[in-house]
Amino acid sequence: MRSSLYLIAALSVCFAPVFSTSHKYDLDPKNWKPEDVITRDVAIVGGGSSGTYSALSLKDKGKSIIVIEKKARMGGHTETYIDPATDKPLDMGVIIFHNITVVRNYFKRMGVEIIAFGSDADPNAPAEKAANYDATTGKEVNVKIFSEDEVSAAFKKYAEILDKYPKLDDGMFLPDPVPEDLVMPFGEFVKKHDIEAVLDTMFNYNPGLGDILTGPTVEQMRVFGKTLVNSLSTGFLTTKHHNNSEVYTKATSELLSTNSLLLSSEVVHTSRTDNEVKLLVRTPTGPKLILSKKLLISIPPKPPNLHPFSLLPTETRIFSTLLNAGYYTSILSHTGIPDTTRIINYSPSTPHNFPVLPAIYSVSPTGAPGLHFAYYGSLLGNETYPLEDEFVKSEIIKAVKTMQAAHPDMFNASEPEFVEYSSHAPFYAQFGAEDTRRGMYGELYGLQGLRSTFWTGAAFRAQDSSLCWRFSEEVVLPMLLEGL
Ligand SMILES: Cc1cc2nc3c(=O)[nH]c(=O)nc-3n(C[C@H](O)[C@H](O)[C@H](O)COP(=O)(O)OP(=O)(O)OC[C@H]3O[C@@H](n4cnc5c(N)ncnc54)[C@H](O)[C@@H]3O)c2cc1C
CATH class of the missing domain: 3.50.50.60 (FAD/NAD(P)-binding domain)
Known part of the structure; x- marks a missing residue:
């Protein structure tokens, strides 16, 4: 009895300043x-x-x-971590923008300077080293790489298909009835049109979308529409101070x-x-x-x-009826991974080597000494908040330690720590193929x-x-x- 009275008293203290009963x-x-x-x-x-x-x-x-x-x-x-050691802002959320009128006008109105993404890269900075590892074993994965020509030919063909649906670049204005191409799993769509060479770029540019091979094609097209395909060749914008x-x-x-x-x-x-x-x-x-x-x-x-x-x-x-995935970002210290190393998680045994979600996507350099970004994603489903934060964090640490153990010659065995962590669930709300x-x-x-x-x-x-x-x-x- 005493404890429940205490509870009622404590609750009324908590809520009193917020709500009077009237x-x-x-x-x-x-x-x-x-x-x-x-x-x-x-x-x-x-x-x-x-x-x-x-x-x-x-x-x-x-x-x-x-x-x-x-x-x-x-x-x-849009989240920016300021590294206290260097005062360097680290955009751990939104990084790039399209070079389109609405973007230029908005930044101008806000008095925030923008530059072409990558234009201020330090030519003397040490080159980044990319590695493709299976995060479940730490072993290197021999990812099928398409040549640059194959990738640009595939994107050209993809852009021609997009031309059939011009209204899609303005929103989810789908033709009625919805063409089968738009609702078929994206993995089948790229096979049908012989454009599998677009997949790796799409997977890496647009994480957090669940399994890109099984989701409906239109979900790729709504983000990877004409505007983004154009930006791939013309370039992106970012803020001059790298602080979005x-x-x-x-x-x-x-x-x-x-x-x-x-x-x-x-x-x-x-x-x-x-x-x-x-x-x-x-x-x-x-x-x-x-x-x-x-x-x-x-x-x-x-x-x-x-x-x-x-x-x-x-x-x-x-x-x-909306489905969504979970997307999780973090900044880690003490990874034991060199500052210039970027690790992408690939699987040796799936089509196109994409990892089986939920999984870590990548561990990548932040540009600040001793700090790496780590990104994690889940599958699409009905759950608004698909994964517990503690689960995601422990899986990220597990993946980093697995890679350390598999490469003692390259990575130091150390205890990674979260400097920042953020859940972006629910991410990418969308309808399933049948509902679309x-x-x-x-x-x-x-x-x-x-x-x-x-x-x-x-x-x-x-x-x-x-x-x-x-x-x-x-x-x-x-x-x-x-x-x-
Ligand atoms: C890690 C990451 C990287 C990304 N990189 C890029 C990029 O480089 N370029 C790009 O263009 N896009 C990028 N995106 C996508 C971009 O962030 C989104 O497209 C954009 O933020 C969507 O805007 P929004 O207004 O729908 O949602 P949000 O920007 O998430 O805004 C929703 C707001 O609503 C608030 N909110 C939620 N519930 C309530 C409530 N009940 N009451 C009041 N407020 C509430 C939230 O706190 C939030 O501030 C990235 C996303 C992530 C997660």
Whole structure:
């Protein structure tokens, strides 16, 4: 009895500053103190890549906005670790952008300088040494390598196929009926079109997508569409300071200075009608009531994230069908691996040597002495959070130690430590082949505008920041702005 009283007392201390009982689900502004009611044209949920871009774009178009971000920082998958020993920023999330108008305009507007990716590489830096190892045994894998000519011929042919679906470069605007080529497993598609030489580049450019051979072809095409294929030959952009979080630091200051951002905050209850949206938001300074004309949701639309939004049955049905993978990033010290060595995990016994997921993808140089990036991925499935962080971490350490043990002549036996670790699950929300065939992307896009609610982000476009910005700017915001 005593202990449960203590528990109740402890709980009320925890929750008291956040919620007074009178506000728990009260969406009537008359019952709120005026200073706790925020009235805006648009409320934006999620301050990652798409949410931040959309917020600034709407602000520039003269609309009042408020961004609700659950973390204490903006940026989402863009994460930059500053190595304390060298002060060097290490982008462990988003690194590259396409050289397209929306990207150039955005960085210019933010006052963040961009350069051609790789253009500032130090010509005197020691060359990187790449090794292909099986992380389960540490042994070298003899990966089938296509010649440069074979790879470029395959990409040329792939680009010609993409030309048949020009609208795919703007979003998941699929022909009706959906052509069989788009839903067949990508492994069969590349065989059918004799373009297997594209696979290795796609696998390495675009991890976190699950098994690329069994997933539907259109899931490759939505990220590896015409824009990315062009960038392979014209080159990518990155920020001059190699600190992609700069945009988000600046956005945070700008939005905080105009009372347009709530960090460490979450929507807990919602009312959405055709004319207005009311959001009850938990913030570090107590509950707030947000009244807005429109709502823009940019968080991964998986049901565990969406229950405070009082979903319509059709929204629940569509979002419940989404699959996703898990993608995990980290920075390790004490790997015993030389600073210039990049290890890619390949399997000796699978088609195209791709590792059997879940597995480590790679251990690669960060450019900072003694530190390596390690990336890990899972298969696609229904689970929003497919793997426990402790499991992923122990598997990463196991893989590094296996490689140390297999190559005592090259790697020191030491105890790797996590300097940083980040889970990016749910990653790459997408429909399965059967759901895609029966038109689920059309239904997903059909949700835009229902009950004053609009949607953007990777699930709607692709795991590609540049494409998410272009999609938000050219497809979602024009619809949202109509009648605002
Ligand atoms: C390791 C890694 C490397 C990548 N590299 C590149 C690259 O080089 N180039 C590139 O273009 N793309 C890259 N991407 C993909 C890119 O990051 C995504 O396409 C982009 O971030 C998607 O934007 P988004 O707005 O959908 O999601 P996010 O950027 O993840 O933003 C979602 C935001 O919503 C917040 N949120 C979640 N739930 C809630 C909630 N309930 N309430 C409030 N807020 C919430 C999150 O904290 C987050 O800030 C990379 C991704 C990863 C993981």
